[in-house]
Amino acid sequence: MKTLFIDTASAFINVAIVEKETILCHHQEKNDNKLSERIIDIIDQVFQKSQLTTKQINKIIVTNGPGSFTGIRVGLSVAKTLAWDLKIPICSISTFQVMASGYEEKTNIIIPDRLPMAFCAYCDEKLDLKEAIYTDYHDFILKNKEISVISYANLPNQEIKTPKIDLIRIIKKFSAAKQSVYTLEPNYLKKLAVEQN
Amino acid sequence: MTDKYILAIETSCDETSVAIVKNGSQEIATITMSQINIHGKFGGVVPEIASRNHEVNITMALETLFEKSGLSIKDIDLIAVTYGPGLIGSLLVGLIVAQTLAWNNKITLVPVHHIAGHIYANNLENNLSFPLIALVVSGGHTELILMQEDYSFQKIGGTLDDAVGESYDKVARILGLEYPGGPLLDKLAQKGQDSYSLPIPLDDDSFDFSFSGLKSAVINLVHNEKQRGKTIIKEDLATSFQKRVVEILVKKTMRAMQQYQVKNLVLAGGVAANSELRETLKLACLKNNYQFFQPKFDYCTDNATMIGAAAYYAYKTGNYQKNKAVAKSVEELKNKI
Numbered sequence: 001m002k003t004l005f006i007d008t009a010s011a012f013i014n015v016a017i018v019e020k021e022t023i024l025c026h027h028q029e030k031n032d033n034k035l036s037e038r039i040i041d042i043i044d045q046v047f048q049k050s051q052l053t054t055k056q057i058n059k060i061i062v063t064n065g066p067g068s069f070t071g072i073r074v075g076l077s078v079a080k081t082l083a084w085d086l087k088i089p090i091c092s093i094s095t096f097q098v099m100a101s102g103y104e105e106k107t108n109i110i111i112p113d114r115l116p117m118a119f120c121a122y123c124d125e126k127l128d129l130k131e132a133i134y135t136d137y138h139d140f141i142l143k144n145k146e147i148s149v150i151s152y153a154n155l156p157n158q159e160i161k162t163p164k165i166d167l168i169r170i171i172k173k174f175s176a177a178k179q180s181v182y183t184l185e186p187n188y189l190k191k192l193a194v195e196q197n
Numbered sequence: 198m199t200d201k202y203i204l205a206i207e208t209s210c211d212e213t214s215v216a217i218v219k220n221g222s223q224e225i226a227t228i229t230m231s232q233i234n235i236h237g238k239f240g241g242v243v244p245e246i247a248s249r250n251h252e253v254n255i256t257m258a259l260e261t262l263f264e265k266s267g268l269s270i271k272d273i274d275l276i277a278v279t280y281g282p283g284l285i286g287s288l289l290v291g292l293i294v295a296q297t298l299a300w301n302n303k304i305t306l307v308p309v310h311h312i313a314g315h316i317y318a319n320n321l322e323n324n325l326s327f328p329l330i331a332l333v334v335s336g337g338h339t340e341l342i343l344m345q346e347d348y349s350f351q352k353i354g355g356t357l358d359d360a361v362g363e364s365y366d367k368v369a370r371i372l373g374l375e376y377p378g379g380p381l382l383d384k385l386a387q388k389g390q391d392s393y394s395l396p397i398p399l400d401d402d403s404f405d406f407s408f409s410g411l412k413s414a415v416i417n418l419v420h421n422e423k424q425r426g427k428t429i430i431k432e433d434l435a436t437s438f439q440k441r442v443v444e445i446l447v448k449k450t451m452r453a454m455q456q457y458q459v460k461n462l463v464l465a466g467g468v469a470a471n472s473e474l475r476e477t478l479k480l481a482c483l484k485n486n487y488q489f490f491q492p493k494f495d496y497c498t499d500n501a502t503m504i505g506a507a508a509y510y511a512y513k514t515g516n517y518q519k520n521k522a523v524a525k526s527v528e529e530l531k532n533k534i
Contacts, residue, residue, distance in 0.1 A: 036289050036292065036293060036524065037523055039293070040296045040297065040300050043300075044300065054301050069245065069248075069286075070286060070289065073248060073249070073252045073286070073289065073290060073293075074289065074293055076252055077252055077255070077289075077290050077293040077294050077297070078293055078297050080255075080256050081255075081256065081259075081293070081294045081297040081298060081301075082297055082301060084256050084259065084260065085270060085297070085298060085301050085302070086301070181256050182256055182257045182260070185253055186249070186252065186253075188249075192243070192245055192246065194239055194243050194246070195246075
């Protein structure tokens, strides 16, 4: 069972191929504004380093947000097209779950937008998402004060832990999950200004 | 060249369109999912919403396309995709999908300029004859382009401000018509008299166009009539506006035909569906003994079929960047790459 993992929604691009308990290749790089031009090359390299062809992949796991709108769409477009073309199962997971996957404890996860507004989530020790909301991060952290705060960004006067990714844990947790490639949708978590009226 | 089956993807604005085209002239199948109803309530296309809908719809569009055509990806020789100009977020979705399919199946990717697509929409009816002049009129473009041969483009004029379709939609809004108001304005204009005094926009020796002044003239006229307590005769105002627009488009196009000694005229783009423009150009061509090409109504608005048609000639003439596709929101139609 080989899984292709694609995460392009947050501050780092993560592309990996995992077979059972082994990470065959994990490429991580900073997510700058060249994502759309780079993504196919990155995935191609990961396949080359793993010495695999796309036909040997059994499943795709992709992050569907929240995060950069373009990042979400680029990742989903590649993942959905590939899953459709290869006729293999696909499953989407939250960016929050990826960021918290290296922590076996309760966590607050913060993805800054226009501070103090941020995408905020509360994850339990089993990596289940208990709450995800677009709000002022101060208010959110106050609700669950005693838990660690995870973020790629430095938040003023706030102790922060850097996100840690545990790919094996993610792939295990979502081993049975799958969605229809036609109805799999992004989760932007934030409404557009025009939609609010 | 052996037969080429081209899978084409067009997502530059608010239509998610995919098509399979054979040899640049034969439509095998096309699926177009329009977002008009979604954007209608906002009075225009909202870029972020357009992009989101492309992402949601495109896989289903592809599945339906292959089902309808009876073909599979293994039958495809080239993949064509619009790389620009257009809404950047919308273009990106089509480009990523096209690149993924091309990479996974080792198929050559041919990025196509949107305007080249509009021109080659005519090739789906009859093969184009050269040299030709193309009048490209849509919601985003108003351009006169000279072509000496296949896939060779020379821009000889264009709009300095609003595109003609854009000014139609804006004037339609002033008249209280629903979005997209262009086609409704055209219908309304057929019922009215040319009774309002409006200026002929940018009536000079250049091949450029300007429509924002004419739009302002309509706004001022409506405002002044209201101040005087007079009611606007909408049909008449629509007629007067349409007459001025068509008059200048036809005048400059015909002058370009004479100056460049060209005998073939191609009409392209969404506004090519405009009844008055089609009729007036047809008559002018008949009078001057020019050959007139106009696209089928289905091929006037944005569609992937035309992108597939253009891609065949881009490939045949080597006018595409191999393995490189970068979305460009603003991009001139280049002579040669």
